[in-house]
Amino acid sequence: MCNNLVMEYVKFWILVFCTFTTISHTSAESDEDDDYLTFPPGFRLGAGGAAYQIEGAWNVSGKGVSVWDTFTHTYPQNIKDGSNGDVACDSYHKYKEDVRLVKEIGLKYYRFSLSWTRILPTGYPNVVSKDGLRYYNDLIDELHRNGIEPVVTLYHWDLPQVLEDQGGWTNDEVVNWFGDYARIVFTEFGPKVKIFTTINEPTSFCREGYGHLNRAPNKDLDPCGTYLCGHNALKAHARAYHIYDREFRPTQNGKIGIVFACPGQIAKNPGDEATVDTYYQFTCGWFAHPIYSEEGDYPQIMKTRVAKNSFDEGYFRSRLPVFSPKWIEYIRGTADYFGLNHYTSVLVEEAPKERETILDTGIHASVDSSWPDTATSWLKIVPSGFGGILRKIRDEYNNPNVFVLENGCSDNRTTLSDTQRIEYFYSYLKEMITAIKRDGCNVTMYSIWSLLDNFEWNDGYAEGFGIVQVDFKDPNRTRTPKLSVDRWKEVVRTRKLQPLNPTIEDASELFGHQGRKRSAKC
Ligand code: NOJ
DSSP states (O other): OHHHHHHHHHHHHHHHHHHHHHHHHHHHHHHHHHHTTBOOTTOEEEEEOOHHHHOOOTTGGGOOOBHHHHHHHHOGGGSTTSOOSSSTTOHHHHHHHHHHHHHHHTOSEEEEEOOHHHHOTTSSTTSOOHHHHHHHHHHHHHHHHTTOEEEEEEESSOOBHHHHTTTGGGSTTHHHHHHHHHHHHHHHHGGGOSEEEEEEOHHHHIIIIIISBTBTTOOOOTTTHHHHHHHHHHHHHHHHHHHIIIIIHHHHOOEEEEEEEOOEEEESSTTOHHHHHHHHHHTHHHHHHHHHSSSOSSOHHHHHHHHHHHHHTTOSSOSSOOOOHHHHHHHTTOOSSEEEEOOOEEEEEEOOTTSOOSTTOOEEEEOOTTSOOOSSTTOOOOHHHHHHHHHHHHHHTTSOOEEEEEEOOOBOSSOSOOHHHHHHHHHHHHHHHHHHHTTOOOEEEEEEEOSBOOOOGGGTTSSBOOSEEEOTTSTTOOEEEOHHHHHHHHHHHHTBOOOSSTTOOOHHHHHOOSOSOOOSOO
16 A cells, blocks of 8 residues: 555656656747747848849840840740840839839849849940949839838849950950949949949859850850850959949948859769868859958869860860969959858769769769759759758858848749749748758848749740749739748748748648758768
8 A cells, every 4th residue: 555655756756847847848949940930130131033044125225135135035946934134123214113123022122133234235334334334323212212122233144245245254354344234233323322233143043054055145165165164154243342442332331242152952862072172162162162261362272173084085175264473363352241152952972974964063963853843844842952052152252141042932823822932931931040040051032033934044934933923915014922922921921931831830741851850960
């Protein structure tokens, strides 16, 4: 009897102890989870679009012709639906509606790009279009009137055709052409713009526009053209940076940087971090290393691999152009922030020589069949890759201040109920906030790509990245918010991520892979 009583007594205290530790463990976990759903103080949210993708008005008021005008008009068969950006979202006429949408969602800034040929119809500063200046001044003023900060990209792929006819980004005169254009932009808009971005995703237009026939300007110049384009893009960016730094920063006091396309990379064979790093250096590092690393210049692995392949192929010098020490110094440090575009990730593995590899990486990239598809063939949903790339940038360049200038996913434009996009944002943003709060990544801005469904380059209007749908059959280009606009309004109001289904607390349940609680090191 006595023994029984003792047993009951012991059982009782074991129960009390277990209940207590379970409760405290659960609440610690959910506090932490909750924290990773909430934006840090001062963190800014915005949305974006780019001139050729949204403006339309391709030939009004004397606007000059750009490579994308030429490409879409000459090769409509290269665009999925045979369309072009002649009218696009007609933001040239409807910019006030766009600004109103940004305001209604509650976003703090709007990223847009300038059309070089709208401002300089001849491509050169000998003719400055009054109408071009008026349009962008009106847009910037409208943003300020509504308490929205303009974030301005100088170049989002629409080079003046006249400059392309002289070699475009493969002619090193582009350094002067771009510098002259940049000086006009800073003079005209600098007093009202505090964040400039020089060039958007040079990897994309160099590889796809100059490397092989795909996008404007439709050149087929590999195995050398891609690197030559990139070389001049880095120099042109640095020229614009120094012009701003010397001539405008003292009075305008803004920030200027460049935007890198940085996919995530995950080892196909667990532990193969060398391959992961090589792939990173040939994508993000190609442009980031010359600007952000202490020593400057291209990543060593890139210089070594391209040189080796070039000599093996019988060239007398590396197909990757060489920077002089003067240029290395001139380019190094030319960014006030790290502009990051990130959408998706790939699995990487060393490839046997005969297998197709990306540039000179010697790497084969693939996707995991468990990664969910989106309407865009190359865009799989891999939230963990976002955290991985943020930590990689932190580790590579001494934790620079990162502005996420594009992130989002596409739908096939048949529904306003864009639930997949809501899940995408939730899972990617949770990764980002975790990278900031747990891992100390210095990210302070995040931009939804994109505000509107727009001309998605070779995919035309067949898919849309917008949180707002645009009816491209309607001459009025009516804008209709998708479900994610509702969700974004909540996110902005509460400064907290909102899952699609409030009963699903964790995005790993939605996308079921790549555990969320990895160690701080990637
Ligand atoms: C990056 C480009 O900057 C943007 O123009 C494009 O719409 C998105 N990727 C999605 O493809």
